[in-house]
Every structure is written in C-alpha cells, then in structure tokens.
Amino acid sequence: MEQIRLQKYLAEVGIASRRKSEELIRDGFVKVNGITVTEMGHRVTGEEAIEVNGKIISGSQKKIYVMLNKPVGYISTAKDQFGRPSVVELIKGISERIYPVGRLDYDTSGLIILSNDGEFTYKMTHPKHEIKKVYNALIHGVPNQEELRAVKNGLRIEDYITSKAGIKILDIEGDKCWVEIAIHEGKNRQVRKMCDAIGHPVIKLKRIAIGSLTLGDLKEGNWRYLNKKELEALNI
Incomplete structure (x- = not known):
C-alpha cells in the first residue's frame, strides 16, 4: 500500500486544510493506532485507526x-x-x-x-494515476479546427501548460454548442479555463465520467x- 504524509491524508479526507492539519498534528490532537503523533513526516496508508480530537476517521470503519x-x-x-x-x-x-x-x-x-x-x-x-475525467460543456460559439487542435495538444493557462486532452463537438445550437472534453488532470477550474483560453467560455458544465x-x-x-x-x- 502506498503511504502519504499524515497532514496530506487529513486534508484529502476533508478534516482541514493542509496547514490546519499540520497545526492539529503539532498540537497533539491526532492519534494513529492509539498513539499521539506530532511529527510532520509521519506517513499513513489510511488503513490505520486515525483519530482527530477523539473521533476515528479511518481504519476500523466499514469502507463506503x-x-x-x-x-x-x-x-x-x-x-x-x-x-x-x-x-x-x-x-x-x-x-x-x-x-x-x-x-x-x-x-x-x-x-x-x-x-x-x-x-x-x-x-x-x-x-x-492519470484517471480520465469526462465533461459535457455548453460553450459560447463553435470552436474551429485550430482551436480544437490547441486543446488536444495542450494550452498555456496561467503558469502551466495542460496535458493533451480530448475534445469533440456534440451538437451546435445557434451561437452555442455542446462539446465533450476529456482530461487526466484536475487543476482548479481547469475545463473552464481551457475553454476561456480558446475564446469559448463555458455556460454549463457537467462531469459525466471518472475513469470507467x-x-x-x-x-x-x-x-x-x-x-x-x-x-x-x-x-x-
């Protein structure tokens, strides 16, 4: 099983932000298998019995x-x-x-x-792990071949370039159209920013698939x- 830092695990499961999770650990509010952990480098898999303020958040629970x-x-x-x-x-x-x-x-x-x-x-x-996520988006305008190719090859957004993505036009409704977009990344508002970058802002966005x-x-x-x-x- 892969291990991650305890504070990252707490952040991923929604207990608190990474910084706040570090404070909880440092102040002695977190136990792993009954032992109080205060070191930032402690690593877990999520299979352990992890407690925050006396409440078990993993380990012995039934997996849901x-x-x-x-x-x-x-x-x-x-x-x-x-x-x-x-x-x-x-x-x-x-x-x-x-x-x-x-x-x-x-x-x-x-x-x-x-x-x-x-x-x-x-x-x-x-x-x-590159889990594919697929979205249907209603966007302003209709992308041309050059714009579709730009999405497929990767776009510069703020301080990064997106990985190659999938995009295809599903339906055209006057001055708007529906497109299907598939990405392997999950950066903040990435699909919306990609559509903005090619000049076709999102009107509606729905995720229809994650992996299989x-x-x-x-x-x-x-x-x-x-x-x-x-x-x-x-x-x-």
Missing part, C-alpha cells in the same frame, strides 16, 4: 463508496467558510463519515465519488453505492 450526481450550488469539500451547502449533506442514511474524492466546482454539476477510504482517495486523485465510472441514469441530487464490478473496474 458512493457516487452522487451533484447539482450546481453545492461545494465538494466537507466544510465551507461561507456556509454554502456541501455535497456531504445530500448523502442520507450513512452513519460512517464520508468525504468527497477529489473536487467538483460549486457551479459544475455531475459525477462525484464520496468515500471514507484514504488509499482509494489517493489512487483516484493523485496525478500519476459513468453517471448512467442517476438523477441529479441522487446517489447510490458503487457495486463490486465498478470497484474492480477502477482497480480498487
């Missing part, structure tokens, strides 16, 4: 994996400084603490996974457990 069709207007973190509703609030009837696996923008809808498995979260979100997992007929705002076949296809 669910998919949600996120509506616009929900954040994909456990807490928000502005008091906006979280995707976690849409999951009813599960007593275990679960958290979003990766993020989906407040104003973007579609597929998001929630779990309490830290190793699963690491595998699904670490860039080296697709939304199917799951209605917006609804969720369900991932089945064994789906988990196996994700190599979990």
Whole structure:
C-alpha cells in the first residue's frame, strides 16, 4: 500500500486544510493506532485507526463508496467558510463519515465519488494515476479546427501548460454548442479555463465520467453505492 504524509491524508479526507492539519498534528490532537503523533513526516496508508480530537476517521470503519450526481450550488469539500451547502449533506442514511474524492466546482454539476477510504482517495486523485475525467460543456460559439487542435495538444493557462486532452463537438445550437472534453488532470477550474483560453467560455458544465465510472441514469441530487464490478473496474 502506498503511504502519504499524515497532514496530506487529513486534508484529502476533508478534516482541514493542509496547514490546519499540520497545526492539529503539532498540537497533539491526532492519534494513529492509539498513539499521539506530532511529527510532520509521519506517513499513513489510511488503513490505520486515525483519530482527530477523539473521533476515528479511518481504519476500523466499514469502507463506503458512493457516487452522487451533484447539482450546481453545492461545494465538494466537507466544510465551507461561507456556509454554502456541501455535497456531504445530500448523502442520507450513512452513519460512517464520508468525504468527497477529489473536487467538483460549486457551479459544475455531475459525477462525484464520496468515500471514507484514504488509499482509494489517493489512487483516484493523485496525478500519476492519470484517471480520465469526462465533461459535457455548453460553450459560447463553435470552436474551429485550430482551436480544437490547441486543446488536444495542450494550452498555456496561467503558469502551466495542460496535458493533451480530448475534445469533440456534440451538437451546435445557434451561437452555442455542446462539446465533450476529456482530461487526466484536475487543476482548479481547469475545463473552464481551457475553454476561456480558446475564446469559448463555458455556460454549463457537467462531469459525466471518472475513469470507467459513468453517471448512467442517476438523477441529479441522487446517489447510490458503487457495486463490486465498478470497484474492480477502477482497480480498487
């Protein structure tokens, strides 16, 4: 099993930001397998019994994996400084603490996974695993071949160049069109910034697939457990 730093794990499972997680560790509020850990270099897999302020957040819990069709207007973190509703609030009837696996923008809808498995979260979100994410976007205008080629080859956005991506036009609606965009990265608002970079801003954005997992007929705002076949296809 791959190991990551404890503070990174706490941040990934939605306990707190990386900096705040470091403070929790430094101040003695975190235990791993019953032992208080105060060193920043401590590494975990997520299989350990990890406690924060006396509450177990991993280890002995039953592993939970669910998919949600996120509506616009929900954040994909456990807490928000502005008091906006979280995707976690849409999951009813599960007593275990679960958290979003990766993020989906407040104003973007579609597929998001929630779990309490830290190793699963690491595998699904670490860039080296290159998990493909597919989006349908309604954008202003219709990209020409040169603009489509630019997306496919990589675009300069702020201080980085995107990896090669997939893009195809699905439908043209007057002065707007629907496109399908597939990326392996997950930088902040990346799809929107890519569309801005070619002069075709996003009007609506929905994620329809993560790796082999697709939304199917799951209605917006609804969720369900991932089945064994789906988990196996994700190599979990």
